[in-house]
Amino acid sequence: xxxxxxxxxxxxxxxxxxxxxxxxxxxxxxxxxxxxxxxxxxxxxxxxxxxxxxxxxxxxxxxxxxxxxxxxxxxxxxxxxxxxxxxxxxxxxxxxxxxxxxxxxxxxxxxxxxxxxxxxxxxxxxxxxxxxxxxxxxxxxxxxxxxxxxxxxxxxxxxxxxxxxxxxxxxxxxxxxxxxxxxxxxxxxxxxxxxxxxxxxxxxxxxxxxxxxxxxxxxxxxxxxxxxxxxxxxxxxxxxxxxxxxxxxxxxxxxxxxxxxxxxxxxxxxxxxxxxxxxxxxxxxxxxxxxxxxxxxxxxxxxxxxxxxxxxxxxxxxxxxxxxxxxxxxxxxxxxxxxxxxxxxxxxxxxxxxxxxxxxxxxxxxxxxxxxxxxxxxxxxxxxxxxxxxxxxxxxxxxxxxxxxxxxxxxxxxxxxxxxxxxxx
Amino acid sequence: xxxxxxxxxxxxxxxxxxxxxxxxxxxxxxxxxxxxxxxxxxxxxxxxxxxxxxxxxxxxxxxxxxxxxxxxxxxxxxxxxxxxxxxxxxxxxxxxxxxxxxxxxxxxxxxxxxxxxxxxxxxxxxxxxxxxxxxxxxxxxxxxxxxxxxxxxxxxxxxxxxxxxxxxxxxxxxxxxxxxxxxxxxxxxxxxxxxxxxxxxxxxxxxxxxxxxxxxxxxxxxxxxxxxxxxxxxxxxxxxxxxxxxxxxxxxxxxxxxxxxxxxxxxxxxxxxxxxxxxxxxxxxxxxxxxxxxxxxxxxxxxxxxxxxxxxxxxxxxxxxxxxxxxx
Numbered sequence: 001x002x003x004x005x006x007x008x009x010x011x012x013x014x015x016x017x018x019x020x021x022x023x024x025x026x027x028x029x030x031x032x033x034x035x036x037x038x039x040x041x042x043x044x045x046x047x048x049x050x051x052x053x054x055x056x057x058x059x060x061x062x063x064x065x066x067x068x069x070x071x072x073x074x075x076x077x078x079x080x081x082x083x084x085x086x087x088x089x090x091x092x093x094x095x096x097x098x099x100x101x102x103x104x105x106x107x108x109x110x111x112x113x114x115x116x117x118x119x120x121x122x123x124x125x126x127x128x129x130x131x132x133x134x135x136x137x138x139x140x141x142x143x144x145x146x147x148x149x150x151x152x153x154x155x156x157x158x159x160x161x162x163x164x165x166x167x168x169x170x171x172x173x174x175x176x177x178x179x180x181x182x183x184x185x186x187x188x189x190x191x192x193x194x195x196x197x198x199x200x201x202x203x204x205x206x207x208x209x210x211x212x213x214x215x216x217x218x219x220x221x222x223x224x225x226x227x228x229x230x231x232x233x234x235x236x237x238x239x240x241x242x243x244x245x246x247x248x249x250x251x252x253x254x255x256x257x258x259x260x261x262x263x264x265x266x267x268x269x270x271x272x273x274x275x276x277x278x279x280x281x282x283x284x285x286x287x288x289x290x291x292x293x294x295x296x297x298x299x300x301x302x303x304x305x306x307x308x309x310x311x312x313x314x315x316x317x318x319x320x321x322x323x324x325x326x327x328x329x330x331x332x333x334x335x336x337x338x339x340x341x342x343x344x345x346x347x348x349x350x351x352x353x354x355x356x357x358x359x360x361x362x363x364x365x366x367x368x369x370x371x372x373x374x375x376x377x378x379x380x381x382x383x384x385x386x387x388x389x390x391x392x393x394x395x396x397x398x399x400x401x402x403x404x405x406x407x408x409x410x411x412x413x414x415x416x417x418x419x420x421x422x423x424x425x
Numbered sequence: 426x427x428x429x430x431x432x433x434x435x436x437x438x439x440x441x442x443x444x445x446x447x448x449x450x451x452x453x454x455x456x457x458x459x460x461x462x463x464x465x466x467x468x469x470x471x472x473x474x475x476x477x478x479x480x481x482x483x484x485x486x487x488x489x490x491x492x493x494x495x496x497x498x499x500x501x502x503x504x505x506x507x508x509x510x511x512x513x514x515x516x517x518x519x520x521x522x523x524x525x526x527x528x529x530x531x532x533x534x535x536x537x538x539x540x541x542x543x544x545x546x547x548x549x550x551x552x553x554x555x556x557x558x559x560x561x562x563x564x565x566x567x568x569x570x571x572x573x574x575x576x577x578x579x580x581x582x583x584x585x586x587x588x589x590x591x592x593x594x595x596x597x598x599x600x601x602x603x604x605x606x607x608x609x610x611x612x613x614x615x616x617x618x619x620x621x622x623x624x625x626x627x628x629x630x631x632x633x634x635x636x637x638x639x640x641x642x643x644x645x646x647x648x649x650x651x652x653x654x655x656x657x658x659x660x661x662x663x664x665x666x667x668x669x670x671x672x673x674x675x676x677x678x679x680x681x682x683x684x685x686x687x688x689x690x691x692x693x694x695x696x697x698x699x700x701x702x703x704x705x706x707x708x709x710x711x712x713x714x715x716x717x718x719x720x721x722x723x724x725x726x727x728x729x730x731x732x733x734x735x736x737x738x739x740x741x742x743x744x745x746x747x748x749x750x751x752x753x
Contacts, residue, residue, distance in 0.1 A: 197638040201453065203553035203575030203610060206637050273554030317532055319552035321573070 002419060003027045005040035006047045009054035009380065014353035015369035024054060026376035029418035034370055049380055052413055055352050056368045057089025057120075057377030060333065061257060061359040062179075062233055062305035064155070064326065066397075068109060069098025074310035074397050076110065080119035082330040082396035084423035087379035087412035088306070090121035090360075090367055091330075094154035095132060102127035102138040104146045111147065119422045120415075121377070123149035123363065128167045128178060132156050137167060144174040149363050152179035152233070155280065155309075155326075159185040161218060168228025177229045177255070177362060180219055182240065183281055187211040192321050194267040194282045202273065204320060207282050209237045216243045223252050231362060232256040234307050236281040238291030245300040255362050256300075259307030260336035261327060263292045265402060275316045275323035276402045279307075282325075296354060297346045303359040304351075306333040310398030328396045332389055332403045334381060338410035348383075378416040385411040439465065444743040447751070448560045448567045451576035452617040460618060463739045464586050470735035471590075474510065483742055484513035487544040491517040492535070493570065494550045499705060499730060500570050500579075504547045507737035513544075531555060532562060539563040544748065545741060548572070553610075566744040568737075574608050579740055580704055581614035583733040585622065587725045588659055590732070591700060596623035601653050601695075602644075603629040604663030604685065604712050607636045607674070611704045612663060616642050629653030631685060633674045634665075650685060654694040661702045662687050662713050670711070678711050688714045692723070700725050 006024045011034055013019075022036035025044065033041075040046055060083065066073030074082075076093075083091055093110060095101035101110065107124055114122035126143035130136050132153040140151055151171055158164045158180060167178050188211040193199050195206020216232060220243060223230045235241055235258050247254045261279055266286050269277045277283060295301040309326025316323050334355070341351050360368030367377060391404035415423035438444075442462055452460070473479060489508040493501050501517060508515035518538070529537075535546065545566045548556045553573030560567040571577040589595055600619050606612045606628045619626045620643045628639060629647040640646050647653030654660060670678045692699065701717055702725045709715050718724055 195637045197641040200636040200638055200642065201613070203573050203613060208637075273557050314530065317558070318530060319550065319555040319558055319573075321552045321554075 003041060003044040004047060004419060005044040006049050006054055006378070006380070007040055008051055009049035010051060011035070011370060012053055012055040012349060012352055013370040014349045014357045015371065017349060018370065019349060021051065024370065024378070026416070026419040029376055031370060031372055031374050031376050033372060052380050053383050054378055054380050056356040056370055057379050057415065057417065058087050058334065058355045059359040059363070059365065059368050060088045060091040060306050060308070060330065061303055061363060062094065062259070063091040063308040063330065064094045064096060064310065066310060067097065067113065072312055072397070076113040076122065077117045078395065078397045079308070079330065080114070080117040080122065082328070082394060083120045084415045084417075085395045085412065085425070086306070086331040087334050087381060087415050088120060088330060089377035089379065089415060089417045090123065090365065092123045092125060092149050092363060094152065095125050095127040096154035096156070100127050100132045101125070102130050102132065104142055107143060107146045107148060120417055123365070125150050125152045125154070125179065127151070128153050128158055129163060134158050134160055134163060137163070137170060140167070140170055140176070141174060144176055148176070149365070150177040150179055150231070153181070155181060157181045157183045157185050157215060161222065164219060165222050165226060168222055168226040168230060172226070172228050175229070175364070177231045179231045179233050180215070182212050182215040182219065182232045182235070183207070184211045184215045187214065191282070193270055193278065194284045196267070196285070198267050198270065202270070209239065209284065212237050212281055213239045213243065216240050220247045220252060220254065223247070223254055227253070229253045233305070234259050234262065234281060235292065235295070235301065236262050236284050236288060238288045241291050241295040241300055245295070248300065255302040257303035257305045257359070258292050258296065258301050259305055259329060260333060261402060263289055263296065264336050264339060269402060273320040274402070275318070275320055276327060276400050276404075278320060278323050278325045279327060280325035293340060293345050296340065297350070302354065302362060304333070304337050304354045305359065306330050310396055311400045312398055316400050326400070328394065328398050328401050330396060331394050332401060334379070334412055335389070335408035335410045336403060338383070339408065342409055376416060376419040379412060380414040380416070381410060381412045384409050387411055438746055444746050447744060447747045448556075449578055449740050449744060450556050450560060450567065450569045452578045452581050452614045452621070453576065455617070455621065457621050457623070460582070460585065460622060463582055463736065463743065464589060466739040466742060467582070467586050467732065467735040468590070470738040471732060474731070474735055479510050480512060481510065482512040484508065484511035484745055487513045487745065488542070489513050489515045489545040489547060489741065490538055490543040491515065491547045492520070492538065492549070493518070494520050494555075495571070497549055497571070499733070500549065503733040504570060504737050506734050507741060510734070511738055511741060513741070532558065535559045535563055539565060545744065566748060568740060568744065571610055573610065574613070575610050576614045577610040578614050579733065579737050580611050581618040582740070583729055583736040584615055584661065584702060584704070585618055586732045586736055587702065587728045588700070590728070591725065592658065595619065598658040599625040599627065599656065600659040600661060601627040601629050601657045602661045602663065603650070603653065603687065605634045605665045605669065606630045606639060606663070607634045608666070608669065609663050615661065616644055620644070627653055627657065631675055650691050651694055654691060657695045657699055659700050659702060660687060660692065660695055664704065664706065664708060665712050667708075682711050686710070686712055686714060687717050689716050692717055699723070702726065702729060704729070
């Protein structure tokens, strides 16, 4: 089995609080030793990290892929390459493909394609309901047995309260999380951006922040009623963050995530109908953005996910109302998240926790930490290297990034999955 | 003699006027001086349009393509006449028979037309921002003839010209814009224009037809006609589309007219010399009573139609001057 020693690395492990320069040894896809006093074993291939950061591989709990059905947007292979380039060693894929992943065959297809790509670890959510239509429950038990990492209708909210109640109850039997797109669908219907002065000036239908707040409030009642495990995806409002904070305080089994656009951008970035800044939920105000940063810092927001949503040119070079929502994010997750560290909002280990250990824990995966016997999934990055994001150079098939041309600090240098180097820059 | 010199000889722009916009996409962001420049030039075209020989040669040799993705009779006709009276070649695309219905994207259609070297694309589209999308990609001037619920700049300009010619000014007037503000591009352009020119702007509508944070656009908000029309100089009515009157935004046409229709009785709250406007087409008996609409002493509705041609001539002429500067 290959034996590798990553020397002179700044070992960063949120699980243990380790932050020290040392060596990490991998053998047979596992971490076999790590620490300041560890010497490279005889015969090991030496990778001199020259003081770069070495963290657990990033775990991205929210990624949309176009395969099956919309391979022009993104295939499992292209998403794997993009993930590897972004320092992501494992991601969870939404079921909003064509067809929707609501049966075992869909899960098996994804698993096979992931094996063929053989780059990063790919997990798949099963749909909560047939066709993610929000009506009848999908075969959640069979899907769980076949490896579904959790359940979600992905980009669609589960709008019907009774369906949500039953999903939360039923998933308890399999100890799986229900991931909600928290947006009351009738209230958000037809909306294109945050409702307010800017939407009025641009003449675009607004989505009131109440759409998120109402859905979270309802869902939290249902969590209290059922005792189910609930995860709110991509929070966009200050009130949403506060609701989760309160719910955790009350001891409910709830977690949540946010995506970089929601702490790096606001509705102002839509400017003159910039479709790359069209997201679902929509970008909100600076007050929301600040509340989200505070939520990440104090741990109310458990995880940062890319919310990768690839769209080709045809879906974005259209009038704003006709444009598909969502942005690519696999290759910008780490540098944009690192802005929070560089600006002093959060410590480095805490930030890495949101990107590694916390999402792994929510999904019940034994990943996201540097420990002897654990998988050798590693991200090696230069914490300070300045560079300019260039969407044209993305490995992703789609280039719809609102961060194109943004100057950032912090770059992925190497990505390692099960001891194999899957990306090197 | 080149075309530019010829144009300048025939109808010079006012001394020192440098028009900064290649496209006319919206009033938001325009200065009072720019708005006045359009209105001043349009005043001259009103006179030209009242002569037996209405045609000048200021845009001779230029091509204007009207690209209307939404039905419109008056705006399209108005733009056609405006172009022809300045001597341009005008072509109106009938969208019903075009490739747009065959799935070609808006941008592809525009790029195809752009390749035929028009000097102007006059665009009406049901989606906000569509003209801006085109303006970013084509190298001719794009004139917004109404985009979604965003802006309708030439309508606001013709409204302003109609008011200014009767009242002699815009500054200090109180204007009530009444009706479906939520879905109205006319209202938005007028709010920008009238506010910039120093008028006091009110909006009067049922709460469900008022957009979020409309007060942040510098208007006073009223939900009943009696207060909203009190002592105003101008009552600007908006059209309410029939599909919005049947329970979605207001319960019924009958109820809407009962509370928000403009009747002679309601108009009595306004100043005695208050004028009534409507961008057309009117729903008589829904938002406006015929008695008011047809009162030639009070109604500016036909002035609006007449001056629409002159204002569009001015917009085309000014955008052409920007093109000339870019070429020279």
